[in-house]
Amino acid sequence: MTTAAPGATHAAPEEPVFRRLLRATEIDTRMLGMIFALLLIWFGFNLMSGGLFSGLFLTPRNLWNLSVQTSSIAIMGTGMVLIIVMRHIDLSVGSIIGFVSTIIGVAQVRVFPMWLGLDNPTIWILSVILALAIGAAIGAMHGSLVAYFGIPAFIVTLGGQLFWRGAAWLVTSGQTIAPLDPTFALMGGGPHGSVGATVSWVIALLACAGIVFSIWAGRQRRARFRFPKRPMWAEILLAVLGCLLVVGATSVVNAYPWPPRVAAAWAEAHNIPVPEDGLFISTGWAIPVLIALVIGFLMTFVARRTQFGRYVYAIGGNPEAAELAGINTKRITVMVFALMGMLAAVAACIDSARLDSATNVLGQLDELYTIAAAVIGGTSLAGGVGTIYGALIGALVIQSLQSGMVLLGFDSAFQQMVVGLVLVAAVGIDTFYRRRTAKG
């Protein structure tokens, strides 16, 4: 929430250029560290899979897949940050995914079509609403047990992990339900579950406009209250960097074409002749990735600009002080767990849509990857500290490791070991860094 000291804009001239840049732009050094680690992982895998600039990792195809694979952990990570900031933990999110996905699987395959007919366009909406309602209800229940009965969140959600996984099995007696509603399945990504080149560029343009506008609005606000402003060059630099990131990412996802067979089938269905060297149809942003980005944006807004978010952080910083300040800490606890449950439900929709099936084992171990994403992203288990963007980058780091090791043909046993090591190392480095900055 706070990055630079006031008066930081009047940097002494002898200050090193890099540090002056950081101060003027108010960029968080921790975020830079994470991005640096991410680039290291990316180029490392690229090097090992062929060459620093010619490897298999940094290809549109791999990066596009990476973005889709990251989305569900990223979505849950944004909620887990708030949970951990409040000094709680949620070990049940993976099982919530399993339970919610079996329920909505049964609902959209066996129940809704009986009333509405098969392929009714409202089935997917009803499924999503049902998922969100169940997720929120489960989360609110966990939160109430934590807040009003004083049972530690670790125990409540450990119980929840076992309970909902078992419940998921009961819903379908262990059967896998497939295929799901075709519209619903678009949420999972894939060639059809992506928005294509044109829409991707429109989204990119809107995002750039949003970046420029928010920087401009922030400057106006600072001017209105006569607070120290960032220097103009820093504002422009931030805007340019932001837009470059958006445009760069969009060109990457647009550079990934539909697989030839999918493209050919589509061409045949639409009576379009296929040229000899194949049809190039840009995949563009995948729908689950867009959902994750929108949720990341919304959750950042919730964490920073709403009373609820402020209270979550205040409670994490000093629960007693928050209570004495008149904050209804119990209600906030219930709300935060309900929010987490809803985000797990969104992840359940995406995961089951991606597999085009619902099964009771969906989301196994996801709670651990979600917690790891939040913690790698700088969320402190001591409470009070953590950012949404950190969790998003953390999720990307974990998924990059997994995906890179798959690409290199590592054993899955080995993959788990590496992710475990990275988690411990990340927290170790972070602790060291915090201790050093605390000293001065």
Added chain:
Amino acid sequence: MDAQVRTPLIEMKDISLAFGGVKAVDHAYIDLYPGEVVGLLGHNGAGKSCLIKILSGAYKRDGGQIFVAGEEAHIANPRDAKKYGIETVYQALALADNVDAASNLYLGRELLTRWGTLDDASMEAEARKVMGRLNPNFRRFKEPVSALSGGQRQSVAIARAIHFNARILIMDEPTAALGPAETAQVGELVKQLKSEGIGIFLISHDIHDVFDLADRVTVMKNGQIVGSGRVEDMTKDEVLGMIILGKCPPGAIPGPGAMQS
């Protein structure tokens, strides 16, 4: 002596609070008039903090009544207390260490924009004004309060208590963490608030903190009131005798905790 005929701002009657078998507060009575400073003295564990936390809503009493300006008040939590204009500066300051001064100042009572979002800019602007009055040297508005010195944290805590039109201010060991200059500053502030008609409870285990600022003192021992009286009717030694021995001097009105002679 017109204070005797006016309605007290605060009247706590027959207040009791027990933790398990321990009577932390035992049928205590205390009152406070507008523009008056009442020192609440006693050893650590005498029950003074407990008594006052009942008033600020942090603890729920087992028995007794609280009257604010003559009317019975229902105080079950800190929010209720704030509704009656009762503000508290806690001994441990009760700041959320990880957020900045403005966020702490407005914690629980945030300013919102017309869209219902946090109006951080207004809060910061307002915080700059308040802190400018209280502690002109205060500059670190963007940093989490954990980065501030004891005195600066104290001014944030006090600013939070007085910024919202407090009628009754409770200060629990307000100078415990402060150096001499800052202690003097708090003293000035107490006088200023008193002249504005605010009633103030000063809680301390150190008689010197309180004696010069208070109009009256009330002494507690083992959860009971030893006695209370006007400072001009007592000497420091007599008050010390009340704190240590529970011996009520002739200038004070004895309470149930007074030593029977």
